[in-house]
Amino acid sequence: MGTSVTISAATDQDAEQILKLQYLCYQPEAALHDDYGIEPLTQTLAGLREELATGCVVVARLGDEVVGSARGTVDADGTARIGKLIVHPRLQRHGLGGRLLAAVEARLSAERAATRYRLHAARRGDGGLRLYRSHGYAPVPAEESGHRLGRITLEKPATAQAYATGA
Template sequence: MGMSVTISAAAENDAEQILKLQYLCYQSEAELHGDYTIEPLTQTLDDLRAELGRGCVLVARLGEEVVGSVRATVDAEGTAVITGLIVHPRLRRHGLGGRLLAGIEERLAADWDAKRFRLATGRRGEGNARLYRKWGYARTGADAAGRNLTVVTLEKEAGPAGAPALVTTA
C-alpha cells in the first residue's frame, strides 16, 4: 500500500529540506528564463529560516520527506503575498500544487485575516500561470526582474469566509 501526501504547518527543522527542494524545483525556472541568479537559487539557509519565522508556511510530506511547500506573509491591509510554491518534479501534475495553494489560502484567511491573495510567476512559466488562473487569479501587472526575467503578478480576493476559489471552465 502506498503512502499518501499530507499537508501541514512547517516545523523549524523543515528548513533544510525546503531549501534543497526549492533549489531542485527552481532549476527548470532558471533554465526557462536563462537566469540562474534568481533568488530561490541563491537564498541561504539562514535567510530561509528567517523568512519561515515571519509568515505562514505549509509543507507537503510523503512519509518523512518534504515533497512540496508554500509560504506567505500578510500585510496590514490584509494582502497575503504567497511565495515559494514548490512541488517535487516527480509529483507534479497530480494536484499537489493546487492542494498547497488551497491550504495556504484557507489558513491565511482564517488565521491571518487575509482579504486578498497575491503571487507572482515568471512570464515564461505557462504551467504556473495555468494553475493560478484555475484557482481564480487574474494578472494585475508585470515587472522586469533581470535581463531575461519578467515577473507577472496575479491576484484574487479571498472568498466567503476565506474559501478558496476554484475556477472551472468548459
C-alpha cells in the same frame, strides 16, 4: 503513490529539506531565463529559517520526505503575498500544487486576516499560470517595480475560497 501525501504547517526541522527542494524546483526557471542568481537559488538556510519563524509556510510530506511547500505573508492592508510554491518534479501534475495553494490561502485568511491573495508567475514555461488561473487568480497591473521580464502578477479576493478543500 502508496503513502498519502499530507499537508501541514512547516517547522524549523523542515528547513533543510525545503531549501534542497527549492533549489531543485527552481533550476528550470533559472535555465529558462539564464539567471542562476534568482533569490530561490541564493537563499540561505538562515534566511529560510527567518521565513519559517515570521511567515506562513506549509509543507507536503510523503512519509518523512518534504515533497512540496508554499509560503505567504500578509501586509498591513490585508494583501497576502504567496510565493515559492514548489512541488517535487516526480509529483507534479497530480494536484499537489493546488492543494498546497489552498492550504496556504486558508491559513493566511484564518490566522492572518488576509483579504486578498497576490502572487507572481512566469508568463511561460512552468505551468504555474494555468494552476493559478484554475484557482481563481486573474492578472492585474504590477504595482511593484524591479520584477524580472517574463513575470505576471495575479490576484484574487480572499472570499474566493471555493478551492480550499482537501487542505
